[in-house]
Amino acid sequence: MPHKIKADKVSLQFQNKQVLTNISFELEGEKIYGLLGRNGAGKTSLLSVLAAFVKPTSGSIAVDGEHVFENANVMEQIVFIRDVKMDDENGKAKKYMKDLSIFRPNFDMDYAERLIQRFKLPTDTEVSKLSRGMQSALHAIIGLASRCPITIFDEAYLGMDAPAREIFYEEVLNDFMEHPRTIILSTHLISEMESMFEEVLIIDQGQMIMHEDAETLRDSGVSVTGAVEQVDLFVNGKHILKEQVLGGTKLAMIYGQLSEQEIEEAKALKLTLGPITLQELFIHLTKEDKQ
Numbered sequence: 001m002p003h004k005i006k007a008d009k010v011s012l013q014f015q016n017k018q019v020l021t022n023i024s025f026e027l028e029g030e031k032i033y034g035l036l037g038r039n040g041a042g043k044t045s046l047l048s049v050l051a052a053f054v055k056p057t058s059g060s061i062a063v064d065g066e067h068v069f070e071n072a073n074v075m076e077q078i079v080f081i082r083d084v085k086m087d088d089e090n091g092k093a094k095k096y097m098k099d100l101s102i103f104r105p106n107f108d109m110d111y112a113e114r115l116i117q118r119f120k121l122p123t124d125t126e127v128s129k130l131s132r133g134m135q136s137a138l139h140a141i142i143g144l145a146s147r148c149p150i151t152i153f154d155e156a157y158l159g160m161d162a163p164a165r166e167i168f169y170e171e172v173l174n175d176f177m178e179h180p181r182t183i184i185l186s187t188h189l190i191s192e193m194e195s196m197f198e199e200v201l202i203i204d205q206g207q208m209i210m211h212e213d214a215e216t217l218r219d220s221g222v223s224v225t226g227a228v229e230q231v232d233l234f235v236n237g238k239h240i241l242k243e244q245v246l247g248g249t250k251l252a253m254i255y256g257q258l259s260e261q262e263i264e265e266a267k268a269l270k271l272t273l274g275p276i277t278l279q280e281l282f283i284h285l286t287k288e289d290k291q
């Protein structure tokens with residue numbers, strides 16, 4: 001059964017710094033959610049409140065109606081994976097996992113072993129001596145193999161190289177299909193991951209500015225490709241997110257939907273219309289000088 005998450009007016013202050021302001025949202029669960037925000041937007045802070053690592057200054061987060069903070073029952077349901085260095089950890093990867101698995105009732109050691117093979121994680125090296133990318137892989141393996149109903153990866157892939165990130169994305173998708181659960185992936189590097197998200201939450205300067213179905217978000221803008229002059233003619237007066245010229249061809253991304261008449265106009269100008277990327281939309285929505 002999916003676990004419902006409800007955040008109710010969550011605010012967080014560190015000393016005098018307002019880090020989160022009145023954040024409310026509901027997640028119905030068993031989906032892959034993308035939490036997007038620029039550096040310092042408050043992603044880690046929000047996820048730390050959700051994982052009960054930090055008590056909000058005001059407001060609360062509840063899972064199935066139970067507040068998370070200092071609630072062992074709920075905390076057992078949540079795994080929060082961050083890309084932190086493990087410089088002080090003694091012991092090797094398998095022992096490290098075994099020790100952690102005691103607190104994770106669904107931990108699947110066979111799956112962890114398969115992931116160790118896939119990521120080529122050295123098992124004869126002390127955890128603290130693993131390279132940064134291998135420490136990231138170890139975090140990812142623990143997050144996946146824990147099979148927690150609420151699985152949070154907070155930029156967990158940052159230390160990995162491109163092939164390792166590919167493995168991570170593939171494993172998240174495959175394991176989610178086989179064991180549906182709530183997976184929250186926070187990132188500011190969107191282009192690689194955007195196809196994974198079913199719903200997207202965007203925070204900017206500590207505030208939730210968007211919570212939307214990923215498809216709906218992609219439909220909120222249009223890409224227009226064609227001959228430079230024709231594209232210029234068509235996008236004139238529209239809200240342009242990005243323009244790019246390659247030889248005689250131009251790609252423009254515009255914000256907002258087109259009317260039937262505009263679609264006909266585009267056809268007449270021999271323009272190709274397509275969806276925009278979440279990345280473009282994100283950059284637009286979180287730009288400092290946005291209107």
Ligand SMILES: Nc1ncnc2c1ncn2[C@@H]1O[C@H](COP(=O)(O)OP(=O)(O)OP(=O)(O)O)[C@@H](O)[C@H]1O
Binds near residue numbers: 014038041188
């Ligand atoms: N312990 C702390 N004490 C004071 N300020 C903090 C603390 N932790 C975070 N902050 C501040 O809170 C704000 C949000 O930080 P947070 O790490 O949540 O952002 P983020 O979106 O995860 O950023 P990034 O993508 O760079 O990791 C930042 O301005 C940060 O400096």
